[in-house]
Amino acid sequence: MPSSLTTQRRLFMAFLRIGLLGFGGGPSMIPLVRAEAVTRYQWMNDEEFGDVLAIGNTLPGPIATKMAGTIGYRVGGVLGCINAVVAVIVPCIVAMMVLLGLFTRYRDQRWIQGMSEGVVPVVMVMMAQLTWDFFQKSRVVLGWIATLIMGVIAGGLIYGLGIHPGLVIGAILVAALLRPERRRERSEEAKP
Amino acid sequence: MIYWDLFLAFFIPNIVGYGGGPAIIPLVENEVVGRYGWMSSQQFAETLALGNTLPSPIATKMAGYIGYDIAGIGGSLVATFATVAPSLILMLVALGTLYRYRDSIKVKSMSQWVRPVIMVLMGYLTWSFLGEGVHDAGWIHTAIIAAISVVMLWRLKLHPVWAVVVGLVYGGFLLG
Numbered sequence: 001m002p003s004s005l006t007t008q009r010r011l012f013m014a015f016l017r018i019g020l021l022g023f024g025g026g027p028s029m030i031p032l033v034r035a036e037a038v039t040r041y042q043w044m045n046d047e048e049f050g051d052v053l054a055i056g057n058t059l060p061g062p063i064a065t066k067m068a069g070t071i072g073y074r075v076g077g078v079l080g081c082i083n084a085v086v087a088v089i090v091p092c093i094v095a096m097m098v099l100l101g102l103f104t105r106y107r108d109q110r111w112i113q114g115m116s117e118g119v120v121p122v123v124m125v126m127m128a129q130l131t132w133d134f135f136q137k138s139r140v141v142l143g144w145i146a147t148l149i150m151g152v153i154a155g156g157l158i159y160g161l162g163i164h165p166g167l168v169i170g171a172i173l174v175a176a177l178l179r180p181e182r183r184r185e186r187s188e189e190a191k192p
Numbered sequence: 193m194i195y196w197d198l199f200l201a202f203f204i205p206n207i208v209g210y211g212g213g214p215a216i217i218p219l220v221e222n223e224v225v226g227r228y229g230w231m232s233s234q235q236f237a238e239t240l241a242l243g244n245t246l247p248s249p250i251a252t253k254m255a256g257y258i259g260y261d262i263a264g265i266g267g268s269l270v271a272t273f274a275t276v277a278p279s280l281i282l283m284l285v286a287l288g289t290l291y292r293y294r295d296s297i298k299v300k301s302m303s304q305w306v307r308p309v310i311m312v313l314m315g316y317l318t319w320s321f322l323g324e325g326v327h328d329a330g331w332i333h334t335a336i337i338a339a340i341s342v343v344m345l346w347r348l349k350l351h352p353v354w355a356v357v358v359g360l361v362y363g364g365f366l367l368g
Contacts, residue, residue, distance in 0.1 A: 019248040023351060027212045029249070054294040055287065057303065061206040061279030062213040062251040069280040070287070081284070085276055092248035093256030093272065099242050100257060111368030117328045118337060118363015119241040120234060122355045124321035125341035126244065130214050131314040138307040150308035151315075158312070165222055165313055169208040169306055176301040 007076050008083055010041060015068050015087035022064065022088075029064045029088075033071070043075050064088060194263050195270045201228060202255050202274035210303040211310055213251035216275075218313035220254055230262050233324045245353040251275055329367055337362055 014036040022029035030053065037043045044052070056066040065085055072084025106112045138147040157163045205219030217240065224230050231239070239261075243253045252275055259271025283290065293299050325334035337359055344355045 021247060022249070023247045023353070027214070051291060051294065055283060055290045058290050058294055058296075058299045059279045059283055060208055060210045062216065062249045062275065064213070064249040065252060065276045066280050066283050069276070070283055073284055081280075085280070089248055089252040089256065089272065089276070092246045092253050093260075093268065095246055096239075096243060096253050096257045097260050097268075099246070100239060100261070103238070103242070109368075111364045114363040114366070114368030115360045116234060116238050116363065117325075117367045118333075118361075119356060119359040120237045120321055120325040120328065121334045121337035122341045122352075122359035123237040123241045123244075124318055124325060124334075125338050125345060125355070126240075126352060127217075127314055127318040127321060129345060130217075131311055131318055134211070134215075134307050134311040134314060138304070138311060141304045142308070147308045147311070150305070151312045154309040155312040155316070158309075159316060165219060165309065166204045166208045169210075169309055172305045172309065173208070173210075173302050176305050177298050179298060179301060 004076065008080060011072055011076050011080050011084050012087045014041060015072070015084040016091065018064075018068070019088040019091060027063055030067070033064070033067050037071050043071060195266065197228060198259055198263060198267055198270045199274045201230075202259070202271045203278060206251065206275050207278055208306075209251075209310075210306040213249045215306075215310045216251045217254070218310065218317045220251075220258075221317055222313070224258055231258065233320055234328065237321055237324065241356045241359065245356050329363070333362075333367060 018029055018032045018036060022032055034046075034049055038046055038049050052067060052070050053063075056063050056070070059066065065088065068084040068088045069081045073081035076083065103112065103116070107116075135144075135147060142150070154165075154168055157168050158165050201223035202220065205216045205223060209216035209219050221233075221236055225233050225236050239254060239257055240250075243250055243257070246253060252272055255271040255275040256268050260268035263270070322334070325338070329337070340358055340362075341355045344350045344358065345352065
């Protein structure tokens with residue numbers, strides 16, 4: 001059994017690598033977490049990793065930090081939990097502050113203003129792609145008719161009536177929890 | 193109380209945002225741009241664009257930077273804490289209970305039923321970025337940059353960083 005200092009150092013290095021290589025946001029980092037936690041350091045086997053991932057998916061919020069925190073806690077206690085989360089997020093938050101700090105400092109330069117305008121359509125396309133991805137994922141499970149009906153109703157409530165999206169989602173979460181269990185078999189067939 | 197507002201602005205999106213980091217983006221925009229007016233839509237788009245060029249989870253990068261922009265290091269810590277801590281603490285405390293429900297139909301339907309709402313929020317955000325782009329850069333430049341991005345991201349499946357670089361260079365030379 002390695003000493004606790006070694007464990008903490010390994011945790012930090014593992015999640016630092018995951019954070020620095022994880023281009024594309026949290027969900028794209030899952031295979032990287034597996035490579036470190038299962039393959040390299042053998043902190044857990046594949047089945048346990050699958051369980052942590054499945055449990056993480058039962059909760060909202062970013063998946064990468066939930067996995068980092070849980071694995072860190074299992075391996076190195078509360079300190080390990082904080083250590084792993086910090087390693088995975090802090091370096092890139094600092095990089096972000098430096099990058100955007102420079103950007104803001106020279107904002108009155110015409111060409112910097114041009115750059116910030118030029119990037120808006122790119123973000124629009126990225127957002128359109130995410131919208132499409134969520135439509136596809138939803139269509140596979142709920143069917144496109146239900147997806148569109150739910151989408152239109154949600155859009156009407158949020159943008160038509162000005163209801164906070166958190167309330168709309170909250171209501172859906174409650175409805176999902178209250179759904180009758182007898183529809184179990186049908187839903188399981190409909191799984192992607 | 194700015195720290196309390198910051199906490200709420202990031203706590204709410206992360207407690208209802210099923211579907212990982214990207215699902216949280218439109219919810220955060222709703223708070224930061226729509227509700228509290230801390231940033232303009234364009235500043236939010238910039239933050240998102242530069243955030244996408246860096247690795248690590250997008251939700252925490254957005255929280256860490258926006259918190260910093262609004263209330264300094266303290267703000268950064270509060271926003272990041274509100275993003276990471278609630279669901280992580282819940283996960284650690286209720287690991288056993290959650291383990292039992294990890295394959296439950298009810299729990300699965302929670303994240304599945306939320307998707308159409310997230311889709312609408314993302315679609316609306318796409319629409320408002322379109323309006324923003326046309327307003328600032330004109331529809332011709334917006335259409336050209338968007339077309340290049342579509343080819344790079346959808347057809348060639350290049351990493352977003354390259355599309356962002358193209359947008360920055362194009363804007364720097366032709367929109368400056």
